[in-house]
Amino acid sequence: MTVLELDDVAVHFGGVRAVDGVSLRVEPGRIYGLLGPNGSGKSTLLAAVSGLVPLTRGSITYAGLSARRHSPAEVARSGVARTFQTVRLLADLTVLENVLLGTDRPGRFRAARRGRARAQRAAAMDALTRVGLDGSADRRPAELSYGMQRRVEIARAIAMSPHLLLLDEPVAGMNREERAEVRDVLCTLRGEGLTQLLVEHDVQMITDTCDEVVAMNSGTVIARGDPDDVVREPAVREAYLGKRWGRRADGG
Amino acid sequence: MSGVLGANSVLVQAMLVNLLLALSLQIPLRSGVFSFAGLGSYGLGAYTAAIVVLRFDHPALLALAEGVLLSGLVGVLLARLLRRLNGLYLGMASIAYGGILAVVVANGGALTGGAEGLYGVVADLGLTEITVIVLLVVVAVALSERGRTGRAVAAVREDPELAAAMGVDVARVRFVVLVAGCMVGGLAGGINAIMLTNVAPTDFGFHLAVLGLTMIIVGGARTWLGALVGAAIFTWLPIALQALGDWRTVVYGCLVAAVAVWAPHGLIGLAGQAVRAVRRSASRRKPPGPGAGRAPTGAAEVDLLAGEGVGASVGRPM
Numbered sequence: 172m173t174v175l176e177l178d179d180v181a182v183h184f185g186g187v188r189a190v191d192g193v194s195l196r197v198e199p200g201r202i203y204g205l206l207g208p209n210g211s212g213k214s215t216l217l218a219a220v221s222g223l224v225p226l227t228r229g230s231i232t233y234a235g236l237s238a239r240r241h242s243p244a245e246v247a248r249s250g251v252a253r254t255f256q257t258v259r260l261l262a263d264l265t266v267l268e269n270v271l272l273g274t275d276r277p278g279r280f281r282a283a284r285r286g287r288a289r290a291q292r293a294a295a296m297d298a299l300t301r302v303g304l305d306g307s308a309d310r311r312p313a314e315l316s317y318g319m320q321r322r323v324e325i326a327r328a329i330a331m332s333p334h335l336l337l338l339d340e341p342v343a344g345m346n347r348e349e350r351a352e353v354r355d356v357l358c359t360l361r362g363e364g365l366t367q368l369l370v371e372h373d374v375q376m377i378t379d380t381c382d383e384v385v386a387m388n389s390g391t392v393i394a395r396g397d398p399d400d401v402v403r404e405p406a407v408r409e410a411y412l413g414k415r416w417g418r419r420a421d422g423g
Numbered sequence: 424m425s426g427v428l429g430a431n432s433v434l435v436q437a438m439l440v441n442l443l444l445a446l447s448l449q450i451p452l453r454s455g456v457f458s459f460a461g462l463g464s465y466g467l468g469a470y471t472a473a474i475v476v477l478r479f480d481h482p483a484l485l486a487l488a489e490g491v492l493l494s495g496l497v498g499v500l501l502a503r504l505l506r507r508l509n510g511l512y513l514g515m516a517s518i519a520y521g522g523i524l525a526v527v528v529a530n531g532g533a534l535t536g537g538a539e540g541l542y543g544v545v546a547d548l549g550l551t552e553i554t555v556i557v558l559l560v561v562v563a564v565a566l567s568e569r570g571r572t573g574r575a576v577a578a579v580r581e582d583p584e585l586a587a588a589m590g591v592d593v594a595r596v597r598f599v600v601l602v603a604g605c606m607v608g609g610l611a612g613g614i615n616a617i618m619l620t621n622v623a624p625t626d627f628g629f630h631l632a633v634l635g636l637t638m639i640i641v642g643g644a645r646t647w648l649g650a651l652v653g654a655a656i657f658t659w660l661p662i663a664l665q666a667l668g669d670w671r672t673v674v675y676g677c678l679v680a681a682v683a684v685w686a687p688h689g690l691i692g693l694a695g696q697a698v699r700a701v702r703r704s705a706s707r708r709k710p711p712g713p714g715a716g717r718a719p720t721g722a723a724e725v726d727l728l729a730g731e732g733v734g735a736s737v738g739r740p741m
Contacts, residue, residue: 221588247590259585261577263645272578275571276590288570331589 181228204381222246252333273330445650447608455580461608463520464494466627468609469616483546494609540623643689
């Protein structure tokens with residue numbers, strides 16, 4: 172069963188074709204990587220999948236739900252969680268409360284109506300433990316390092332117990348150890364059957380984590396397939412390094 | 424009623440009405456909805472209660488309920504009409520509701536008493552009933568600040584896009600808080616009309632918007648406690664400063680400016696900061712337990728520089 176299907180998706184902002192004719196089938200239990208230089212349309216595509224920007228053309232189907240006809244809240248409630256390119260935590264809430272926001276998704280804990288608050292807290296603490304922040308539950312986001320704040324965002328998304336996790340540059344600003352920790356978390360989640368769509372600039376992170384990669388440039392797909400093959404594609408190197416340096420890297 | 428409370432019952436009633444007025448603005452503002460519709464509803468609730476008491480002999484509680492219901496219905500229409508507006512534009516559009524209502528009732532003939540308003544609105548509503556009603560509203564508001572609702576409201580205020588991505592129906596939250604603010608405003612107006620036994624078009628002018636905003640700025644806009652503190656201050660302060668005459672206004676102005684500059688989250692926000700600072704300093708004074716020596720933020724060891732032959736770390740004994 173396909174978790175997510177993008178068919179000829181286009182998002183235009185006036186004359187700017189941020190995404191133009193992208194099609195993709197996302198199978199369950201795999202991590203898909205979206206690779207591409209700045210402005211290639213990766214984050215816009217992620218926003219389109221989560222229903223935050225309207226489609227100019229095409230359709231997105233997630234478990235029978237079309238994001239073109241539904242609000243972002245409905246998409247989220249259907250089991251699509253996401254993190255953002257920049258840290259977006261609520262400064263007035265503690266780390267635990269920020270993660271609890273993820274557990275508030277309607278439909279979660281329906282069976283545990285009586286002990287709902289306790290069940291939500293346990294789920295939030297579990298998500299924090301997964302990203303190694305269970306000791307920081309009572310802190311405010313401002314008291315944490317940037318890398319830790321990003322991990323809180325991941326915990327909040329995990330706490331939604333999603334079927335599909337969209338990650339927009341989740342390791343940006345993190346040091347090597349933190350990146351490795353996040354990579355391990357994502358791989359563990361894949362092992363548990365969680366499908367993920369990962370936007371990332373870090374090629375090492377993409378090749379270490381993803382099962383399949385889609386490379387984009389100027390809103391269109393320029394390569395797709397096995398991560399190691401895609402990063403060696405001349406078109407991908409050219410998109411990142413420019414024509415001259417791309418050819419040199421290829422030994423041309 | 425005890426002696427002090429009994430002697431000041433009029434002021435206590437005024438404080439309770441001011442508390443409801445402050446809440447009528449604070450409820451939407453807590454979700455980032457800058458709406459003055461509660462002030463127009465204050466007038467609508469006051470006139471509805473006065474008219475049904477005077478013309479139809481309805482008892483006080485029924486009159487209040489009718490005022491709240493009508494305010495809620497108008498709130499629903501307003502929320503639908505103004506749903507695309509935000510920030511200052513919503514503030515201006517919603518404050519016009521009170522202005523339009525004032526003109527309508529001033530020209531309402533015998534039904535509204537015209538420019539002079541309505542007098543002799545006598546109904547049986549004592550301090551105990553008012554206190555119980557206000558208490559119920561405060562409990563409802565306090566509950567809405569906790570748990571799922573509180574988190575959803577905070578998310579809608581701080582980052583609507585994030586809230587939507589978390590599954591919160593942002594439009595619904597904004598709709599509900601605007602209508603709830605209108606209903607609480609209608610209740611405040613109804614109680615005030617019955618308490619003072621009169622109502623006039625000038626009762627819900629611009630001064631009421633200033634008073635309402637001042638109360639929640641000084642007290643704190645994020646919690647019902649802020650509205651309570653603001654209502655208490657601006658009910659009792661005029662009495663305490665009577666000797667100053669016209670200079671009272673200067674004191675008000677200085678107080679509001681000082682709070683806006685040094686305590687942007689109001690006196691309650693300031694108190695919260697102080698409590699957190701005390702807790703932090705108390706936790707620092709605790710004797711170090713196992714794991715002492717790690718970074719104070721709980722951060723894992725962080726390589727600051729990881730070049731060849733260059734290395735530094737935070738949180739790890741060198």
